[in-house]
Every structure is written in C-alpha cells, then in structure tokens.
Amino acid sequence: MGRVWSLFHKFASPKWFYEISGKLLPWFVAMTGLVLCTGVVWGLAYAPPDYQQGNAFRIMYIHVPASILAESSYMMMALAGAVGLIWKIKLADLALKTAAPLGASLTFLSIATGAIWGKPIWGTWWVWDARLTSMLVLLFLFVGVIALRSAMENKEAAGKACAILALVGLVNIPIIKMSVEWWFTLHQPSSFKLTEKPAMPPEMWIPLLIMVVGYYSAFATAWMMRIRVEILEQENRTQWVRDRVRTA
Amino acid sequence: MHNIFFATVRRDLKIAYRNSSDLLNPLAFFFIVVTLFPLGISPSPQVLSGLAPGVLWVAALLATLLSVDGLFKSDYEDGSLEQILISPQPLFMVVLGKVVGHWLVTGFPLTLLTPVLAVMLFLPVDGIIALELTLLIGTPILSLIGAIGAGLTVGLKRGGLLISVLILPLYVPVLILGTLAVQAGVDGQSFAGHLLWMGSLLVMGLGLAPLATAAGLRISASS
Amino acid sequence: MSFDSFSAFLAMGGHGLYVWSAYAVTLVVFAFNAIKPVLMHKRFLQQHKQLQRRELARENTAQ
Numbered sequence: 151m152g153r154v155w156s157l158f159h160k161f162a163s164p165k166w167f168y169e170i171s172g173k174l175l176p177w178f179v180a181m182t183g184l185v186l187c188t189g190v191v192w193g194l195a196y197a198p199p200d201y202q203q204g205n206a207f208r209i210m211y212i213h214v215p216a217s218i219l220a221e222s223s224y225m226m227m228a229l230a231g232a233v234g235l236i237w238k239i240k241l242a243d244l245a246l247k248t249a250a251p252l253g254a255s256l257t258f259l260s261i262a263t264g265a266i267w268g269k270p271i272w273g274t275w276w277v278w279d280a281r282l283t284s285m286l287v288l289l290f291l292f293v294g295v296i297a298l299r300s301a302m303e304n305k306e307a308a309g310k311a312c313a314i315l316a317l318v319g320l321v322n323i324p325i326i327k328m329s330v331e332w333w334f335t336l337h338q339p340s341s342f343k344l345t346e347k348p349a350m351p352p353e354m355w356i357p358l359l360i361m362v363v364g365y366y367s368a369f370a371t372a373w374m375m376r377i378r379v380e381i382l383e384q385e386n387r388t389q390w391v392r393d394r395v396r397t398a
Numbered sequence: 399m400h401n402i403f404f405a406t407v408r409r410d411l412k413i414a415y416r417n418s419s420d421l422l423n424p425l426a427f428f429f430i431v432v433t434l435f436p437l438g439i440s441p442s443p444q445v446l447s448g449l450a451p452g453v454l455w456v457a458a459l460l461a462t463l464l465s466v467d468g469l470f471k472s473d474y475e476d477g478s479l480e481q482i483l484i485s486p487q488p489l490f491m492v493v494l495g496k497v498v499g500h501w502l503v504t505g506f507p508l509t510l511l512t513p514v515l516a517v518m519l520f521l522p523v524d525g526i527i528a529l530e531l532t533l534l535i536g537t538p539i540l541s542l543i544g545a546i547g548a549g550l551t552v553g554l555k556r557g558g559l560l561i562s563v564l565i566l567p568l569y570v571p572v573l574i575l576g577t578l579a580v581q582a583g584v585d586g587q588s589f590a591g592h593l594l595w596m597g598s599l600l601v602m603g604l605g606l607a608p609l610a611t612a613a614g615l616r617i618s619a620s621s
Numbered sequence: 622m623s624f625d626s627f628s629a630f631l632a633m634g635g636h637g638l639y640v641w642s643a644y645a646v647t648l649v650v651f652a653f654n655a656i657k658p659v660l661m662h663k664r665f666l667q668q669h670k671q672l673q674r675r676e677l678a679r680e681n682t683a684q
Contacts, residue, residue, distance in 0.1 A: 195622060199623060205634040206636040206639055208633065209639065258650070259647055270636050291567050294563050298551075307617050310617045311614060314550065322571070326568075332578065372655060376661070386665075398666050
C-alpha cells in the first residue's frame with residue numbers, strides 16, 4: 151500500500167509528469183495521426199454506402215466519436231475535480247482546467263456535425279430530439295465551468311470552485327438525460343423518428359471503432375500538450391522550469 | 399443542531415420583513431415577465447393557454463434565480479459569513495436555514511400568486527391544480543440548486559450573469575417535470591408520477607445541495 | 622473502394638456538401654486544439670525568457 155501511495159504522489163508531482171509526458175507525447179502524436187488517418191480513409195472511401203442514407207452516413211464517423219468523447223470528457227473532468235478536492239493534488243486541478251475547453255470543443259463538434267448530418271437525412275438542421283437537447287445542456291455545463299474559472303482571480307479557489315461545479319453537474323447529468331428523454335417521448339414529433347437502425351455490417355462499424363480510438367488518442371494528446379504548458383505556468387518560479395526556459 | 403436552523407430561518411425572515419423590497423421584487427418581477435408574453439406573442443386565449451405552463455414555470459425559475467444571487471451577499475459583505483464559517487455550528491444547517499428562508503420569501507409567495515396569473519393566461523382549472531402542486535415541490539429545489547451557485551459566486555463582484563450561466567442548465571429537469579405535469583393535468587391525465595419524481599429530486603437536493611453550497615462558501619470566503 | 626472515380630468520391634452521391642463541410646468543421650476544431658497549446662507554449666517561453674534576461678541585467682547592474 152505504501153508503495154502504491156508513493157507512486158501515486160510521484161505521478162502527481164508536476165515535474166515528474168512533465169518529464170514523462172514529454173517522452174510519451176511523440177508516440178501519442180504518431181498514434182493519433184495514424185489511427186485517425188486510417189479511420190477517415192476507410193470511413194470515407196472504403197466503407198460501403200448505407201442502404202437508406204447513401205453516403206451522408208459517412209458523417210457518422212466523425213459525429214459519433216465526438217458525442218462519446220464529449221460525455222466521457224465531462225466525466226474525466228469531474229473525476230479530476232474530485233481527486234483534486236479529496237487529495238488536494240495540484241495536478242488534478244490542472245487536469246480539470248485543461249479538460250474543460252477540450253470537452254466543450256468536442257460537444258460543439260458533436261452538435262455541429264449532428265446538425266449537418268440532420269439536414270440531408272431529416273430535412274432540417276435542428277430537431278428538438280432527446281439526444282440533441284442533452285448535448286446542448288452538456289455544452290452549457292462546460293461553458294459554466296469555463297466561465298466560473300475565468301471570473302475568479304484567485305487561482306487556487308477557482309480550481310476548487312470549478313471542481314465543485316463539475317461534480318454538481320456530474321450528479322445532474324443522468325437526471326437531465328432522463329428528464330429530457332421523458333420530455334421527448336411525450337412531445338414526440340410525428341415526422342422525425344429515430345428508430346433503431348439495423349445492425350451495421352463489420353465493414354461499416356470497424357472504421358467507426360477505429361475512429362473512436364483515434365478520438366480518444368487525440369483527446370489524450372491535446373490534453374497532454376495543454377497540461378504541459380499549464381504546469382510550466384504554475385511552476386514558473388521553480389528552478390527546473392527556470393532551467394528549461396533558459397535552455398529552450 | 400436544530401436551533402441554528404430555526405435561528406437562521408427566523409433571522410432571514412426578519413430581515414426580509416424589514417426590507418420589504420426583498421419580498422416584493424421577485425413577485426413583481428414574476429408578474430411583469432408573465433405579462434410580457436401576451437403582449438409579445440398573442441392575446442388569444444387558445445395560444446396563451448397552450449403557452450401558460452411553460453411561461454409560468456420559466457418566469458418562476460427566473461424570479462428564483464435573480465433573487466438567489468443575493469442569498470449570501472449581505473452576510474459576506476458585513477463579515478457575518480466569516481463568523482458563521484469559523485463558528486462551531488454545522489454549516490450544513492445554516493445553509494439549509496438560509497435556503498428555507500429564501501424559499502419562504504420568494505418561492506412560497508410566488509406559488510400563492512400563480513393562480514391569478516394562471517387564470518389571466520386561461521389555464522384550465524385542472525392545470526392550475528397541477529401547477530400549484532408542482533410549484534410547491536419544485537420551487538424549493540430551485541432555491542436549493544440556486545444556493546450552490548450563490549455560494550460559489552459570493553466573493554465575485556459581478557456574479558449576476560455568471561450565476562445564471564452556472565445554474566440554469568441544472569434547472570432543466572425541474573422545468574421539464576413541472577411543465578409536463580401541468581400538461582398532463584390539462585389533458586386530464588394523472589400527474590402523480592411527475593410529483594413523485596419531483597419529490598425524490600427534492601429529497602436528493604435537500605441532502606446534497608447544502609453540502610455543495612457549504613463547500614462553495616468555504617472556498618469563496620477563503621479567497 | 623466504394624467509389625468509381627474521384628469526382629464520385631467528391632460528390633458523395635449528392636451529399637458531398639454536407640459530408641465535406643462536417644469533416645471540415647471537425648478538421649478546424651482539431652487543428653485549433655492542436656495549435657492552441659503550441660502557441661501557449663511559445664508565448665510562455667517568450668515571456669519568461671524576457672523576464673529572466675531582465676532579472677539578469679538587474680543583478681549585473683547591482684553588482
């Protein structure tokens with residue numbers, strides 16, 4: 151247990167994390183590029199067209215992973231907030247800080263690509279559908295966390311306040327989703343029905359799986375790049391950062 | 399434990415009674431916002447009765463939100479919040495007392511005023527009953543969630559718009575449940591399920607929201 | 622390959638505008654997320670290099 155604990159604290163030390171992430175980063179960049187390129191080429195050029203939607207379904211390969219990542223990035227953000235509050239780890243606060251804008255951008259992507267996909271398929275950019283509406287609320291939750299941080303001058307207090315807000319949001323997300331789904335089933339518009347699609351053949355869902363992996367990897371890469379700068383900002387008075395600045 | 403709760407409620411009620419604008423402004427706001435809808439959309443009874451559940455709920459939500467901003471402000475400014483924080487009294491109970499006090503001067507009178515506005519918007523009687531019941535359970539939830547935002551932003555100079563951005567998304571489930579219940583009442587269906595859901599949200603809010611608010615207050619006061 | 626020609630690939634069976642604009646939006650957001658930290662890093666180095674130079678100059682004049 152003692153060993154695990156010391157490992158935990160070592161991992162949470164900004165300097166150690168900066169060094170190890172610096173070594174990992176090139177690998178992550180390479181992997182992200184490779185996986186995303188494979189997924190995009192396969193999805194755009196080689197996957198067979200959908201028998202109902204034709205080629206418009208190819209938007210799925212960028213839309214579905216964005217939606218998955220948007221939700222998991224909120225979870226990661228709230229989790230980082232909890233870790234920061236409980237164990238008072240500075241790195242966790244930075245993790246929350248960097249996850250928020252990335253998560254917001256993925257939520258935006260999910261909504262934007264969903265709207266573009268909706269136009270040829272449903273005939274309209276926007277539908278007040280349960281999933282779209284929950285995504286919109288998720289975007290608002292991300293915006294709230296970002297707005298709270300930018301409004302508070304004291305950095306340490308801002309980190310804790312954002313952690314609390316993120317956790318409150320996390321508790322609310324299942325309630326919001328449930329209520330939105332209930333609202334949708336009772337207001338169900340007659341013209342648009344998102345019925346279950348028939349099972350996809352493997353040559354359609356394998357590229358999707360690749361894209362999901364690629365998005366996760368891209369998120370990890372972007373998150374690492376950002377948190378490294380945040381670490382430098384936070385530790386700018388320490389000797390190791392000063393040395394780095396001098397030799398850079 | 400209980401004493402501090404009741405003492406807080408009594409104190410806040412006394413302050414609100416002395417400073418009657420605290421009591422009247424949310425109600426006036428509520429009334430004016432509801433009045434804007436017939437002016438802005440249409441005076442026709444058919445249109446208004448369809449809009450009424452949503453309009454009344456959104457207006458109630460905004461009235462609570464705007465008044466909750468000042469929940470801890472005066473205590474923060476005159477230093478009594480710090481006294482509360484360092485005192486051995488459980489902060490949870492103090493926060494709960496403040497929330498109940500807030501509900502008694504905004505949410506509760508607002509619920510009492512609503513039937514008048516509902517009649518002006520041509521909401522059928524069955525809908526009014528559902529509206530009253532949901533507001534009675536729902537407005538305390540609004541106060542509880544609003545208190546979290548108020549606690550997090552109390553130290554900030556311009557918290558007004560920020561608190562709306564933080565809190566309004568969290569109001570979505572209450573709004574949905576409330577308007578659906580009223581709609582069910584208008585259609586002559588049972589809305590007991592909605593009330594039960596709202597009740598469980600209230601119980602959850604009573605247990606969790608003061609915790610988050612207390613944590614937020616400690617952070618705001620320490621910075 | 623599920624397309625006969627490059628122009629068919631671009632046309633996406635008539636849905637080309639939608640498919641390509643969705644991919645373009647995604648590319649823009651990904652590029653933003655990749656470039657932003659690089660710019661932040663650059664600005665940090667610039668600022669702190671300048672700061673260190675100034676500190677050094679101050680120490681030299683003090684001596």
